[in-house]
Amino acid sequence: MGTGYKLINIHPTLPDNIPEDERLSEMRIDEKKRIFGFRVQSVYYIIWFDRDHSVCPE
Template structure:
């Protein structure tokens, strides 16, 4: 069984290229009205089929909502 490396994103990690503010801006046209503690947890998982890529999004009521598709690993550079 493949390992999808599904885990929450740590915004304090040194090699992460996005910020909480950018995440808020991707979710809402009024990002200043969203408190940090109201943000849904951002998750990432690897996708490996024909190319390596990562998907970023959040879970709500059992549904994964895609926020970013990072085919070039720009958001979360390779390990």
Template sequence: MSSKRKFKQPPKESGNKLGTPSAKQEESPEQQPPIFSLRYLDNEYCITKCTKDEQAAFALKIHKLSQLTWCQIQSQDRHGLGYEKIARVAIKAPIPKFITEDVNIIAFRFSGKSPMVGYRDKAVFYVIWLDRDFTLYDHG
């Protein structure tokens, strides 16, 4: 015997379409946690080129970072949960044309010292390269 059960729909916060909570929209990006985007990830430095352990480390790192605000991240060590700026001239791969000269390129460490490199736009960090083999830029 099977009985058909209907589940109650959860209550909507507002209207027919839900949006971002208004309190978050009013906060400055510095007071928000980062949002990570892989939209522009370079195929040569892609997550698919990483080992399973590196993929897991990447997921754990973005989870940890998403628990902090940008302001908190800026006060962290660059080899821990913080980041460092990378000079454009140091990047060996082609930089997408939409990343203009005024945009800072920054790197977080995601697996050991392997960096995920990209740029920030307000609260969003766009990951462009996962430099697992340290070939993207001169690491000094």
């Protein structure tokens, strides 16, 4: 099983050190856990680890 990946447009307020125009994405780790972050070239920067879908409910 691989990770699911999708861009998201609706999210909580970003931390101050993250530019507002970054394109955020969600990666599904398993059925419940998600990580949210953004990519710059080949590096993925994790902003949130979401165990209970509180960052971006579906």
